[in-house]
Structure formats: C-alpha cells, structure tokens
Amino acid sequence: MKHFLALLTARNIELIRDKATWVWNFVFPVVLIVGIAAIFDDKETALFKVGVVGEASPQIAAFKTTQYLQFIHYPELDKALAKLQHHQLDMVVQGGSEDGYWINDSAAQGYLLEKILLAGDQATTWKKQVVSGRQVRYLDWVLPGILAINIMHSSLFGVGFTIVRYRKNGVLKRLKASPVNAFEFLSAQVVSRLAMLMLAIVLQFVAMHALFDFLVQGAFALLVLIAVLGSVTLISLGLLMASRTSSEELALGILNLLTLPMILLSGVWFSLEGAPALLQNLTLIFPLTHMLQAARAVMIDGAGLSDIAPALLTLSAMTLLFLTSAALRFRWVED
Structure with missing residues (x-):
C-alpha cells in the first residue's frame, strides 16, 4: 500500500x-x-422524421411515398411516443387493425405533417391522437x-x-x-x-x-x-x-x-x-x-x-x- x-x-x-x-x-x-x-439555435429544420409502428397498411404505404420524409421503424409504440414527446420525432403512425397517428401539440413539424398526411385519399380512416412534452x-x-x-x-x-x-x-x-x-x-x-x-x-x-x-x-x-x-x-x-x-x-x-x-x-x-x-x-x-x-x-x-x-x-x-x-x-x- x-x-x-x-x-x-x-x-x-x-x-x-x-x-x-x-x-x-x-x-x-x-x-x-x-x-x-x-x-445551433434549435430552429426548425427541413427534414421531418416519422416513426412507424406495427404492420404496414395501404395508408402507411401511400404516406411513405412522400418525399423529404425520413421513416424510422420501431417495434414498440411506447418507445416511439417517448421520442415524439421529446421532439426527436415529428410524427408517429401506427398500422394494424385501425390506422392512427400521433403528433406533438407543441411542435410545428407535427402540424405540417398532419396536413400532408390528411391530404391523401385515405384521410378519413386516420385516427388522431396528441402527446405533449419538453423538447430535447x-x-x-x-x-x-x-x-x-x-x-x-x-x-x-x-x-x-x-x-x-x-x-x-x-x-x-x-x-x-x-x-x-x-x-x-x-x-x-x-x-x-x-x-x-x-x-x-x-x-x-x-x-x-x-x-x-x-x-x-x-x-x-x-x-x-x-x-x-x-x-x-x-x-x-x-x-x-x-x-x-x-x-x-x-x-x-x-x-x-x-x-x-x-x-x-x-x-x-x-x-x-x-x-x-x-x-x-x-x-x-x-x-x-x-x-x-x-x-x-x-x-x-x-x-x-x-x-x-x-x-x-x-x-x-x-x-x-x-x-x-x-x-x-x-x-x-x-x-
């Protein structure tokens, strides 16, 4: 010692x-x-990130053809929603028996992506939900x-x-x-x-x-x-x-x-x-x-x-x- x-x-x-x-x-x-x-003053960027959860559906497949969007697949909805809550994703879409999407009510990107999503032919089948959280x-x-x-x-x-x-x-x-x-x-x-x-x-x-x-x-x-x-x-x-x-x-x-x-x-x-x-x-x-x-x-x-x-x-x-x-x-x- x-x-x-x-x-x-x-x-x-x-x-x-x-x-x-x-x-x-x-x-x-x-x-x-x-x-x-x-x-980096945290201004909004032009690149949108969309989390995808669940099985692929015709609505999601059509949405994924949109240019200038990055789609990231997640095995669990909770993980994707946690990313959305902290503004690390701009939207989350879920396929399966009933298609749905989540946006963050305090993120400008989510508002714009919602307009893009609802502009499709299958807009009436989407179910909207909202989360809130502090931006990362x-x-x-x-x-x-x-x-x-x-x-x-x-x-x-x-x-x-x-x-x-x-x-x-x-x-x-x-x-x-x-x-x-x-x-x-x-x-x-x-x-x-x-x-x-x-x-x-x-x-x-x-x-x-x-x-x-x-x-x-x-x-x-x-x-x-x-x-x-x-x-x-x-x-x-x-x-x-x-x-x-x-x-x-x-x-x-x-x-x-x-x-x-x-x-x-x-x-x-x-x-x-x-x-x-x-x-x-x-x-x-x-x-x-x-x-x-x-x-x-x-x-x-x-x-x-x-x-x-x-x-x-x-x-x-x-x-x-x-x-x-x-x-x-x-x-x-x-x-």
Whole structure:
C-alpha cells in the first residue's frame, strides 16, 4: 500500500504541475458547448422524421411515398411516443387493425405533417391522437458526447501516451529496479487519472447545467456511475495500448486508430438511429457507444439501473478484458 500511495502522490503532483492538461480537460469542453449553443439555435429544420409502428397498411404505404420524409421503424409504440414527446420525432403512425397517428401539440413539424398526411385519399380512416412534452434540444443530446470525448482523450492519451513516454525516457526501467511491481504502478495510474477525470466531468456538468438547463430525466447518481465505469474502461484500453509500445510515433498512430472510429461511429455528433443494422451492430465494439447509449437513456428517457444494466455489464466485461491483457503484456523496458 505504501508503494501505491507513493506512486499515486507522485502522479498527482505531476498532473497538478501540468497546466496544459487542466486547460484541456476543464476549459475546452465548456468552450465547445458554448460554441455549439451559438451555432445551433434549435430552429426548425427541413427534414421531418416519422416513426412507424406495427404492420404496414395501404395508408402507411401511400404516406411513405412522400418525399423529404425520413421513416424510422420501431417495434414498440411506447418507445416511439417517448421520442415524439421529446421532439426527436415529428410524427408517429401506427398500422394494424385501425390506422392512427400521433403528433406533438407543441411542435410545428407535427402540424405540417398532419396536413400532408390528411391530404391523401385515405384521410378519413386516420385516427388522431396528441402527446405533449419538453423538447430535447441538440445541446441536450450532444452533451454526453462531448463529455465522453473528453473522457476518451484524457484516458487514452493521458494514460497510454504517458506510459509510453516513461518507457522511452527510462523511467520505467528505474522503477523496475525498485520494490514497485506492475500492479501497483498501473493501479496508481488508473486511480490518479480517474480522480482527475471525475473532478473535471462533475465541474463541467454543473457549470453547463447552470448555464443551459440541460434535460435530465433520470438520476444524477446513475450518470456518475456511467462516467466512472466508462472512464475505467477507456483508461484500461489506454493501458493495453501502452503495455509494450515504446515509440511515441507508433503510440500516436495507434491512439488515432482507436479514437477516430469512435468519434465518427459511436453517435457523438449525430444519431445512428435508422442507419443500417450492420453499422449499428459494428459500433457495439466501441466502449464509447455503450457509454453514450446509457447516458442518453438516463438523461433523455429517464432510464433506471435495470434499463442500462446491459451497457454497464458490457463496460465491466471490457474493463476486465483490457486490464487482464494489459497486465499480461506489460513490460518495464523495451522488447
């Protein structure tokens, strides 16, 4: 325990002295959110999204021939109505024994889509129903993605790149000659980075929530749990990358190879709902995907612990795999 505390203290002092790290982890995400708020003012867009539930019918088939509408199929009506309630869909239509449609009474898109729908030949067979709810702004939706990017970069570059630098500069070689073992060293790196990340994420969320009043339907404690588990998973992935790598150029290439697909395909900036099933299944190999799905489920849908349990279990399994592999592969000096 003394070895662990000594390593943890040394690493924390190093982080405190690194002013650039604090600026990047604390200030940059806030600046990014403010910039997005200035650019995206949540005005209505020209693209309408329609949720489709149930069996296809002649009325729905005719409606789907309308141009400039995006149709997304949902297996359950409740899920589609929850999206409509938060303005993530503009209309929901249901087929079956009796065709019906839902609109949000506070959304301009729903009003226009209703006019388009009722202009068809089968207008008299539609049954109208209405839901109400607070709009989910793009800011509400993108916030978890921005915080997750900060966690990802801080975990992979802050831990993985640092260990590679230690190995190249001979720091690990000196530590090998001390009574410190690999488990103590890696544990100190994980705990130090995790503590800094949680402090940064909590302060960022509180500050931005005070400025923009983000929609949070679920429990804040679950968001903290997701952040902690996601951070540990990504830190573990950084340790795995750095377990043997001794070249900073190679480490940079590997880190870019890991981060770029996650930024593009994990749903950070745009939703993959409605994308091909193959692509959606492919993104499940990324820890960031499970973090974002769980965080948005809690914030936007008010999900509970049982609802996000599959994502948390997946992150736990990934953490165990990454840490075990990193411990088995770890080398103090270059091969």
